[in-house]
Amino acid sequence: MVFRKTDILAIALVVVMAVLVALLFLPGKTPGGQVQIYQDGRLIQTLSLQKDQQVRVGGAYENTVTVRDGKVAVTASDCPGEDCVGCGWIEVAGRSIVCLPNGVEVRVVEATGDVDMVVG
Numbered sequence: 001m002v003f004r005k006t007d008i009l010a011i012a013l014v015v016v017m018a019v020l021v022a023l024l025f026l027p028g029k030t031p032g033g034q035v036q037i038y039q040d041g042r043l044i045q046t047l048s049l050q051k052d053q054q055v056r057v058g059g060a061y062e063n064t065v066t067v068r069d070g071k072v073a074v075t076a077s078d079c080p081g082e083d084c085v086g087c088g089w090i091e092v093a094g095r096s097i098v099c100l101p102n103g104v105e106v107r108v109v110e111a112t113g114d115v116d117m118v119v120g
Helices: 005-025
Strands: 034-039 042-048 053-057 063-068 071-077 096-099 104-109
Touching: 034 053, 034 063, 042 053, 042 063, 071 096, 071 104
Parallel strands: none
Antiparallel strands: 034 042, 034 104, 053 063, 063 071, 096 104
C-alpha cells in the first residue's frame, strides 16, 4: 500500500479537525476564586478559596463545607447516602457539589471584582 500526497493531506486535515473539536468541547481548567453556597435556590454564603475555613449549613440535615488549599468539599453530612461527601474536592470554576436531601449546592466560581462591566 502506497500513500499519495492527497492521502496524507486528508489524514492531517482529519487530525487537525479532531483536535479543534476536542478543544471546543472540553471543560476549561479555570481555577476558581470563590465558593457560593446555595440552599433551596437562594445564595446563602460566599467564601474565598484563598482562605481555609469550615462552614456548617443547617436545614433538614446538616452539611459541613470545608475550604482548604484552594479546594472545597462537603466533608461531613448526616443526609441519607452522603453522596455529597463522596464527591470529593473541587477547585475548577463551573464545578459544583449537590446535596439533594438538604437542598444545598456548593459552586466554585471565578473571583469577581468590584467592576461589573466596562464600557467604551
